[in-house]
Amino acid sequence: MTSDAHAATSRVADVPLSPHFGWAWWLALLAAGGLVALLGYTLISVTIIGVGVWGVNIPYVWGFDLINYAWWIGIANGASLFAAILVLRRHDLRTAVNRFAEGVALFAVICAGIFPIFHLGRPWLFYWTFPYPATFEVWPQFRSTLTWDFWAISTHVIVTSLLWYVGLIPDLATLRDRARRPIVQRIYGVLALGWRGSVRHWACHQRAYRLVAILVLPLILIMQSTVAFEFAVTLVPDWHETRQPLHFVATGLAQGLSIVLLVAVLLRWGLRLGRYIDEGDIDLLGKLVLASALISGYLYIDEIAAALLSGGLAQEATFTRMTGEYAGLYWTAIVYSVVIPQLFWFRAARLSTVGGVFIGISIGIGIWFDRFSIIVGGLQTDYLPSVGRGYSPTLPETGLFLGTIGLFAALLLLFVRFLPVISMFETRHDEHEEKSS
C-alpha cells in the first residue's frame, strides 16, 4: 500500500508544490483579476457617490444587491450542506469533493457578505448592527430580520472558515514535509501549526471535525431561512408566505450542488484528477443535481398551489409575477433550473465534462433568475394602487455582480494553485481500506 499511498499523495500534493502551473491558469487568473478590479471600481463608486448609482428606488428598493446576495448565499449553503452530509455519512464521495465543496462555500459566503454591507449605503457604519455601547445609548432593534442576518452571516463566515482550515491542517503538514524550497517549507510549516500526525491528535481532530460538521446542518437551515425571513416578514403580498424558507433552502441546495458539480468537473479536467474524482463520483453528483432540480420543480408547483389556496392579493401577486412585465424572469428560472437539468436522466450527459459544465451553469442561471423574479417581480402587486416605475439594473450593479464572480473565480484559482483540493489524508485512508479489504 505504501507505494500507492505515496503516489496518491504525490499526484495531489504536486499541484500546489510545482513551481510552474501553465499559461491557462495565469490567463484565467488574469481574467478573474480583471473582474476583481471591476469589483473594486464599482464598490468605490457606490461608496463615494452612494446607492443612487444603482437602479433601485421605491418600491424596488432591492435590486442586484439582494438578488446576488441571496444567490451567493444559496451557493454557499448548498455547498456547505452537501459537504457536511458527506462527512457525517462517511460517504466515499467525501474524499473527492468535500474539501472543495467547503472551499466553494467559503468563497461564496465571502462574495455574499459584500452585498448587504454595501447596500447599507454607508458601508463604513455597518457595525451599527452590532450591539455596542453607542453615545446615544440606543441598542439595535433585535426584532428586525436585519439583525438576524448580521448574526447569520458572521456566524457562517467564521464557522465555515474554521472548519475548512482545521480540515486542511494535516494536508498542510504533508505539503510542509514534501516541499523542497525553504521558503515554501516555512510558509506551509507555519500554516500547519506544527501538526505531527500523532494518533492522539488524529482522534481529537476527527471528533471535532465531525462535530462541527453536525453543527453546520442547523446553521445552514437557519441561515438560509433568515434570508427568506427578510422577505416573509414584510407585508408585500407575494413575499408574505410561510413557504419562503423552504423555497430558499431547497432551491439553494440545487444551486450549491450544481456549482459543486461544475467545479468538480472543471478540476477533474483541468488538473487531470480523474483517478480521485472518478466516474462514479461524477455520476452520483449528477444524480444528486437532477434530484435537487426535481425538488425545485416541486417547489415551483407548490408556489402555484399556495397562491391558489391563499386567494386575494397574494394570488394575484404570484400570477402577476408569472404573466406580467417581469414574467420572462420567472419562466427563465423554470427553464434553466428545472427543464434543462432533465438532460441528466441520460448517463452520457452526467458523465461528460461538457454536460457537467452546461447543467452546472444552467442551474446557477436558473436560480439567479428565480431570485430576480422574487425580488423584483414580486413587488409588482402591493396594497397600494400605484407602485411606481419598474426596476432595471444599472451598469455599476452589473459590474458588481460580474466582480463577485471574478472574486469567486480568483479565490478558487488561488485555492487550486496553493492548497490540496482533495483531502490527501482521506485518500490515503481510503486506499489503505481498499487494500486491506
Next chain:
Amino acid sequence: MTRQPYGIMAEFKTPEALMEAVRAAKRAGYTRLDAFSPFPLSDLAKELGVRTSAIPWIALVAGLTGGVIQYASQYWMNAIDYPLNVGGRPLNSWPAFIPASLIVAILWAGAATLISLLVILRLPRLHHPVFAVPGFERASEDRFFLCILQDDPEFDSTVVREFLGALSPLAVQEVPACE
C-alpha cells in the same frame, strides 16, 4: 551527566505493523507511548486509550452559554435597558429573539470546538523533538512511527532500543530532547 533523549522511535511500513508494535509495547509494560501516522487510525487510538469525550461537552457547554447570552442580551437591551416599543409589540418578543439566539449558539459551539481542539492538541507549536528524527517527514505521507517516551517508568535507552529492534521495524532511532 548525559542528557536523556525525548524517547526512542521505531519506523514501520504498515499500520498493521504499528498496531502490532503498540500491542507488544503495552504487553511489555510500557505506558508512555505515542504513535504517528499519515491518516487517522481509530483502532490504534482506542488501543492507546485516547479519550475524545471532552470535545462534545465543550461544544454543548459553549453552545448553551452562547445561546443564553444572546437571548439574555437581546432581552436586556430591548426590554429593560432601553425599552423599544415597535408598533405595540411585546417588549420580550421571544419568537423574534429565537433566530439570532440559535445562530449564536452554533457560533459559540463551532468556534469553541475548533479553537479548543488546538488547545487540547497544544498546537500551534514551532518545534517538537520528533521532527528531528531523520525520515520523520514521511509520517505525513506513508510511514508509521511508534515512540516510547523517556518519562516512561520502564524507560531504559538500551533496553527500549533492543525491544523495538525485535519488532522488525524499518529503523530504530533516538529522538533527541530539545530545550
